[in-house]
Amino acid sequence: MKGLALARAYYETVGRVALQENVPALVPRMAVGLAGEGSECFGFDDEWSRDHDWGPAFCIWLEEADYRAHGARVQAVYDSLPGEIEGFPARENGAWSGGRVGCLCAPDWYRRYTGLPEGPETLAQWRRVPEAFLATATNGEIFDDPLGRFTAVRERLSRFYPEDIRIKKLVARAAVMAQAGQYNYPRSMKRGETVAARLALAEFTKAGISMVYLLNRRYAPFYKWMHRGLKGLPKLPRAYEQFRLLGEARPGAETEERIEGICLTVAAELKRQGLTDRTEPFLQAHCLEMMKRIKDPRCGKRTSWRSDRHEKARGRDRRHGMGNVR
Structure with a gap:
């Protein structure tokens, strides 16, 4: 099974229910999916990819205010999810791969890859962002995004350079x-x-x-x-x-x-x-x-x-x- 499909199954089978039961007020304000660093986010993962930083996992992106106020609580719900699904053990954060999955701050996530909370807009800003970082910020899949804010930034970046x-x-x-x-x-x-x-x-x-x-x-x-x-x-x-x-x-x-x-x-x-x-x-x-x-x-x-x-x-x-x- 590919990592993206496994991530969606993990979220839809156990993640969504756990979030709805424990943080129901936040569910309509969070984006959920898998994107960022890792071969599975591009759909390039194979059997050789499974020896590190691979397994059932997904991202929960919150707006900055929600993340500051409730991020730790949402992360605790994520950490309580079952340790495996369909025979695959859940991903564990490695020494060099922490912060790729779990509860994340949406503006900080885009800032990590583009230097800006909503990505580049001016010509000067576009020129400063490494191309591979833009590929990383727009790969993967979004499973749910009721607010649409995270997806809106992603879609704008995906329309490519000016x-x-x-x-x-x-x-x-x-x-x-x-x-x-x-x-x-x-x-x-x-x-x-x-x-x-x-x-x-x-x-x-x-x-x-x-x-x-x-x-x-x-x-x-x-x-x-x-x-x-x-x-x-x-x-x-x-x-x-x-x-x-x-x-x-x-x-x-x-x-x-x-x-x-x-x-x-x-x-x-x-x-x-x-x-x-x-x-x-x-x-x-x-x-x-x-x-x-x-x-x-x-x-x-x-x-x-x-x-x-x-x-x-x-x-x-x-x-x-x-x-x-x-």
């Missing part, structure tokens, strides 16, 4: 993919710098997977789940397989071929979404085109990239050299 922020991030990912994968990887291999080549490939892979999430308007999770999370995304549905093949490719020409294939796919999707008018697979060439789509000057249109130098470098280097990188 478009100008998304474009700025797409530009950054395209630049890293071009620099690390299309330029530095092959040059490092030619020089026999295999460690540098592996580091370049890692940079390309992380930026490339993040690019796929941005094109799907989804937040990329913590790095160890980034590839797993590509499964089922509607835009670039072959991305999971493309990056799997990249990870298994032989160093050198085969890896370069995989890199170019991914970049060609990404360039086509950028054009399909109206973010660029260019068609070439060299992603650096698309950065200035994308920057032109940014409407709010507060997001910043300045850039240090010089596409004319890049075009000249391409003529010098068959592997799409970048003029401002040595």
